[in-house]
Amino acid sequence: MLIIKNGTILTFNKDDEVIKNGAIVTEGDNILAIGKSVDLTEKYPEAEVIDAKGGLVIPGLINSHMHFYSTFARGMDLKTDKPPENFIEILEKLWWRVDETLSNKDDLYYSAIYPILEGIEYGTTTIFDHHASFGMIENSLDILAEAVEDAGIRASLCFEASDRNGEEKSEASIQENIRFIESLTEDQKDYLTGKFGLHASFTLEDSSLKRIGEEAARLGVPCHLHVAEGKADVEDSKKRGYSGVVERLDKFNILQPGTLAIHGVHLSQEEFSVLANRNNYLIHNPQSNMGNAVGAADLLAADKSGLRIGLGTDGYTTDMFESLKVASVLPSHETGDPNAGGGIVRDMLFDINGKLAGQYFDKELGVLKEGAGADIVVINYSGPTPVNSDNYYFHLLMGVSGAKVDTTIARGKVLMKNQEVKVLDAERIKAKCREQAEDFWKRF
Structure with missing residues (x-):
């Protein structure tokens, strides 16, 4: 007691x-x-x-969208003659190379345990993580779960399914979600849960979306995916004959109840309404959106549609207070109205994130x-x-x-x-993480 x-x-x-x-x-x-x-x-x-x-x-604070796997990128040399000039180049020159280089247990464990411990230092007790390690797919979520259990927090885990690395790895990424979700026990449900992860619609073919929608429905779990973060996602859906990203996702049953639609920067009022009607969440990541120069989600339109809006960090920081501060001023900057979005932003971290977490763990x-x-x-x-x-x-x-x-x-x-x-040997772990990062940088 x-x-x-x-x-x-x-x-x-x-x-x-x-x-x-x-x-x-x-x-x-x-x-x-x-x-x-x-x-x-x-x-x-x-x-x-x-x-x-x-x-x-x-x-305890709740981070509703995080990328543990981004840890080793902090301060890393991209080893490229020309820095990324747009969102797609950021993916190609940084993140997709990072997740291909993550290839062993120590890579995954230390890239997860470090931000978890840092989050503890900043008051975060629950994290919804979105993982990618195409250099090591099978059983990768078990390694993250080990870090979660070692540290004593709560977490929701998933692997971002994608077709960008070929058919074999696409199938493996889908199977890793299925395997992990089916492996969870009743005893774990108050602190560990799984969602069906997808990268974004523009890196998935219709056949893959159809399969994922069917599997998510069979398993009775929501999805966790990036939605219209950059314009490329919207343009890809339109080239395929859809009015936009949401119509395509909805056709293949991806918008399961409780799904986390991350970013939503380039969604319309009508698309926000569809997400709301499907009982989904929009997760706002203001620092990441600004840093990637993709724009800013229209929080006022999303709120008007009745859509529940949560707050994440997208791996940009482990400090939820940082994300809150940026989220609070961004609507005013975008609209020219100093009163814009105040109540919406307050509710993201201190209401919606809690309701979201309470929906997926056996605890309020x-x-x-x-x-x-x-x-x-x-x-x-x-x-x-x-x-x-x-x-x-x-x-x-x-x-x-x-x-x-x-x-x-x-x-x-x-x-x-x-x-x-007080948990683990934090200083030893941080030192080991730096060693592992140095080794990772050599392989990157």
Whole structure:
């Protein structure tokens, strides 16, 4: 049993309740009680104590689109005479070469465990990862699952199926999704889940889309794929005789309920409505979209359609607060309206991501309430002005970064305390990751 006391608790419950001098009691992977510190410390005197020291206490953060496999690309020489000049060249000169070079267990394990540990340092307890390692496909998701279990977080995993590397690897990528999803046990469902991964429609033939749609329906799982990230995806669908990407995906039953449609930069209002009607999610990745110069998703149009919008990082960062800050200013920059998108962006990280995670794990997540999963973050922040239910979001937006996270608890286990990671030997792992990256760079 654990009690986190003396904090300002941001519950993110239906009333947006803020509890001053609050405490949370956990037992295993469940929140047992929440209330005032003075009451709960008296009621549970035997509980192990973590003192929040007046800081903020929030639910564990959720990253709804991540690429573990991108880790070794940080600071890497592309070994090309001419840098990429557009989105397709970024794929061809960087990412598709990276995923072909990932070819052994150490590549996969250390490229996964490093961002997981870094995420723990920044308060992230649940990650929806989208994996590619065409140099090692079979059983690759088991290696990522090993890193997830070693670190103690929750994760949804998938392999991006694609035809770009030929028929044999295409079939292997489809089979890896099927194998992993079918291998998951009941005991894992509160912390590990699988989706059917696809790269993007423009690297998949109709026959592959048809097969994936049938398999996803048979398995009863949603898909996780890039949708209209760049104009090339839209142009490819139109060349094939479709009005756009969404019509093509919908024809082949890819838009299973709960599917994560990533990016959606070049989707129309009508296409957003189709995704909404199919009970899908749009996952926004603002830093990645800006960095790749592909444009910005029309969040106002997506929201107007009733589409649920979550927030990811696309591997650009492991700090969800960074992604939040960029997401908050991008709609204002795009529209010229300083009030554009504020409520939408707040809900991405602190409402929709939690509902998304709660849909796929056997726990209610993204909220601090009795019976919810025990994913809790303590932030070293008191603020220059009072914190209340009307303004807490602006304190998080303006005053908090991942570097201020003091304690991270996932599944009821203390993963970091006093800014020291308590699981695994974090420093040894980080050193090993650097060694593996150097070896990877030689092979790239």
